[in-house]
Amino acid sequence: MTDSGLSPPTLASLAPSSDVTLAPAPGLRELFIGMLQVALSSFGGGLSAWSQRIVVEQRRWMTNEDFLTGLTVARLFPGPNQINMAVYIGASFRGLPGAVLALAGMLLVPFSLLMLLGLVYFQVHRIPEVDRVLAGVVAAAAGMALSMGFKILDTYWRDPVALGLAAVIFVAMAVLHVRLIPLVLVAAPLAMAWYWPRTPRPGPG
Amino acid sequence: MREVALASLGCTPVALTDLGELAQVIWTFLSLSLFSLGGGNTLLAEYHHLSVEQFCWLTDAQFADLYALAEAAPGPSSMIVGLLGMGAAWKEGPLWGLLSGFGAELAILLPSTLLMVVACLSWNRLKDSPWRVAFERGLGPITLGILFAVGLKILTTANHGPRAYLVSIVVCVLMLRTRISPLWFMGLAGLLGGLGVINR
Numbered sequence: 301m302t303d304s305g306l307s308p309p310t311l312a313s314l315a316p317s318s319d320v321t322l323a324p325a326p327g328l329r330e331l332f333i334g335m336l337q338v339a340l341s342s343f344g345g346g347l348s349a350w351s352q353r354i355v356v357e358q359r360r361w362m363t364n365e366d367f368l369t370g371l372t373v374a375r376l377f378p379g380p381n382q383i384n385m386a387v388y389i390g391a392s393f394r395g396l397p398g399a400v401l402a403l404a405g406m407l408l409v410p411f412s413l414l415m416l417l418g419l420v421y422f423q424v425h426r427i428p429e430v431d432r433v434l435a436g437v438v439a440a441a442a443g444m445a446l447s448m449g450f451k452i453l454d455t456y457w458r459d460p461v462a463l464g465l466a467a468v469i470f471v472a473m474a475v476l477h478v479r480l481i482p483l484v485l486v487a488a489p490l491a492m493a494w495y496w497p498r499t500p501r502p503g504p505g
Numbered sequence: 506m507r508e509v510a511l512a513s514l515g516c517t518p519v520a521l522t523d524l525g526e527l528a529q530v531i532w533t534f535l536s537l538s539l540f541s542l543g544g545g546n547t548l549l550a551e552y553h554h555l556s557v558e559q560f561c562w563l564t565d566a567q568f569a570d571l572y573a574l575a576e577a578a579p580g581p582s583s584m585i586v587g588l589l590g591m592g593a594a595w596k597e598g599p600l601w602g603l604l605s606g607f608g609a610e611l612a613i614l615l616p617s618t619l620l621m622v623v624a625c626l627s628w629n630r631l632k633d634s635p636w637r638v639a640f641e642r643g644l645g646p647i648t649l650g651i652l653f654a655v656g657l658k659i660l661t662t663a664n665h666g667p668r669a670y671l672v673s674i675v676v677c678v679l680m681l682r683t684r685i686s687p688l689w690f691m692g693l694a695g696l697l698g699g700l701g702v703i704n705r
Contacts, residue, residue, distance in 0.1 A: 377620060384618075432698050443674065480551045492639040
């Protein structure tokens with residue numbers, strides 16, 4: 301696979317990892333440095349692909365199965381996926397301290413950079429030329445925000461209940477201005493009750 | 506101009522130097538942390554409500570700018586909370602801005618991180634539980650609805666005028682159809698803005 305620089309790398313489906321010998325469990329220092337490496341490598345995007353490449357292929361800390369389990373857990377639980385993934389990797393080896401160090405390694409450089417950007421922004425954003433450029437940048441960024449919903453729409457396309465539920469949530473938020481926390485506290489139990497796994501009926505299939 | 510407009514709406518900025526106010530702000534971010542479904546972007550509309558409408562730290566334009574900055578910068582875009590925190594304390598000076606930015610990011614990450622550690626340690630018991638299955642299936646459509654509402658909110662916050670909307674829609678389609686890095690879109694749109702094609 302070639303990285304053209306135009307598009308971030310995608311998650312690789314690796315060969316079954318039964319024949320792979322794992323490295324010894326990383327210590328706190330290694331976790332920090334490893335996640336630092338992931339963060340630096342992924343500056344053009346594709347953070348999960350990079351973390352798979354480094355954690356599974358290069359450093360051999362965990363099998364690909366364990367890594368994919370981590371992605372599942374990271375997506376399921378609240379919190380940004382990539383940050384949750386760092387927590388998963390750290391916590392798998394060194395518990396809470398491991399999670400904190402992995403997180404620190406992942407966020408140190410990007411967060412410092414963002415704070416630097418912020419410092420510059422608040423100094424210069426009133427300059428008319430800067431504001432004009434930003435007016436354009438912001439329109440493109442809004443397009444990215446708009447695409448988030450469409451990106452996962454396919455998953456629910458054949459489930460009318462899911463689409464109806466999504467529509468109700470959309471109207472509640474966008475039209476009725478219901479705040480997120482009360483909305484989720486009411487909608488989540490109802491949705492969970494509807495989607496509660498039913499015991500499979502005995503029979504063919 | 507913007508300050509005058511805010512004052513006429515009767516929105517007084519919350520001062521972070523008041524300890525009571527500060528505690529309320531920190532509590533707000535801590536509690537939001539556990540509601541960041543589907544990767545954190547679901548909170549963007551809430552961030553807008555808090556920083557523009559409730560606490561009056563930022564204008565609409567500033568919020569949109571910070572969202573774009575967080576998207577353009579390397580690393581998880583949910584770090585926008587650090588920028589919001591910086592904006593909240595900016596009038597006290599850059600050092601307060603940095604401190605507040607760091608504090609806001611810490612507050613939004615702490616609860617979800619602790620929960621994630623617990624989840625990792627008990628995943629073997631959790632993974633076949635009906636609660637897990639129902640949570641995953643039930644929260645998916647809710648996340649979908651929230652993401653559409655968030656997209657619309659950002660769209661109307663950022664854009665003024667048909668040309669800006671056109672750019673957003675084109676970028677949205679390109680994001681879905683191609684794998685081109687969005688940095689190119691932002692760079693190109695920034696150029697259009699600089700040339701005066703897109704205004705606000």
